[in-house]
Amino acid sequence: MNRVQREFTELLNSKVDFFGFVNVRDYCSAARNEENWIDPFDLIAEPKTIVVIGVKTVDELLKRPGKNVAWHNITINIKLNQVLYDLSRFLSKKGFQVFPHFTINQNYTPPKWQDIARDVMPSKIIAKIAGIGSIGRNNLFIHKEFGAGVRLTALTTSAEFNWVHKVYENLCNSCGLCINMCPAGALTEKGYDPERCWQFLYKLQKTWGYAGCGNCMLACGRKRNNS
Ligand code: SF4
Numbered sequence: 001m002n003r004v005q006r007e008f009t010e011l012l013n014s015k016v017d018f019f020g021f022v023n024v025r026d027y028c029s030a031a032r033n034e035e036n037w038i039d040p041f042d043l044i045a046e047p048k049t050i051v052v053i054g055v056k057t058v059d060e061l062l063k064r065p066g067k068n069v070a071w072h073n074i075t076i077n078i079k080l081n082q083v084l085y086d087l088s089r090f091l092s093k094k095g096f097q098v099f100p101h102f103t104i105n106q107n108y109t110p111p112k113w114q115d116i117a118r119d120v121m122p123s124k125i126i127a128k129i130a131g132i133g134s135i136g137r138n139n140l141f142i143h144k145e146f147g148a149g150v151r152l153t154a155l156t157t158s159a160e161f162n163w164v165h166k167v168y169e170n171l172c173n174s175c176g177l178c179i180n181m182c183p184a185g186a187l188t189e190k191g192y193d194p195e196r197c198w199q200f201l202y203k204l205q206k207t208w209g210y211a212g213c214g215n216c217m218l219a220c221g222r223k224r225n226n227s
């Protein structure tokens, strides 16, 4: 590990609960056919690494779909954006190109939702390639230690970081708990229906001004550790 990576890793350890590095070529071959594919070569001239970062959610604040879940998510997004800013500043000062994937605040107003979904870097796939978890039936990233109760974002940089990829492990045991707990019927044996999920959230948003739902996160207790 070179000096820049060591300093960068120390910074990451002080600011987030977990992180991973993915070589841009590995990301391109794994994610090119995804619906929300974003080409890192469109973001900076010489992309080398995508850094995925994540923080744990607070279960207690996710218990009732509505305004509190929305503010919980918005607050985490702001925290992640601040971390992205600090990481970008560090890398930029060292002379590297950087593109932070700032997280958006939730807005479920149609017909914008498809555009918003398309505009987000597929952090779940990046985290999966980094070997730190898998994607469950609930369409969420399941971290190997913290389960589905996490939020992610990513940063693309010209810095080249080494990372030992772990062997991929499917952490979803198909227990079906997330399907049972989804109030919108958006999770079924066939998979995730974003339209149903977002329609449910849009209804909540019309009532409260803000909307969030964490039932599918809460349901997935697989390898949870909220210490
Ligand atoms: S709740 Fe069960 S089926 Fe749903 S993602 Fe988690 S492990 Fe998979």
Ligand code: SF4
Binding pocket: 181, 182, 183, 184, 185, 186, 187, 196, 197, 198, 200, 213, 214, 215, 216, 217
């Ligand atoms: S998939 Fe279901 S449980 Fe998950 S956020 Fe959407 S409505 Fe809530």
